[in-house]
Amino acid sequence: MTQQQQWMSLLGLANRARKLISGEELVVKEIRSGNAKVVILSADASKNTEKKISDKCAFYQVPLKRVESRSMLGHAIGKDARVAVAVLDEGFAQKLRTLLD
Template sequence: MDQQKQWMSLLGLANRARKIVSGEELVIKEVRQVRAKLVLLSQDASANTTKKVQDKCRTYKVPVVTVQDRFLLGHAIGKDARVVVAITDSGFAAKLKTMLD
């Protein structure tokens, strides 16, 4: 299995375990409440969204990993296009981070 399929299936698993939050506002909220352990941001997010998410994550020391595009991110969690996803479980976050680095 290639790297991409691996992290996508892990993200899908985290989603089924209800350990992720998607959507800009919800992700920012999780980061603020220090519940987000890792944030996945699509490369095709708007400049505004990218800046907002990266600044917020930098402030709260939450790692941000960029993924290919919004459709990939959405597909991994069985939804339509998603620009930003936060992982709220440290186990899933650590594993995803090693796969995506």
């Protein structure tokens, strides 16, 4: 199993366990509330979205990881293209940080 397959299946697992939030506005809300343990942003996000999310992550000290594309991110959680997801569980977040380094 490649590293890409590993993080994608882990993200799917986190989603099924309801430990994941997707969608730009909801992700920003979770960062603000302190629930987001790691945020994953697609490399093809718009400049505005990228700035908003990376600024929020920096301010609230939430680790930010990037992945290739929004379709890959959506595919990992069994949905349409997603630009950003926030993982709300420390266990999943730690493993994802390791895989995405």
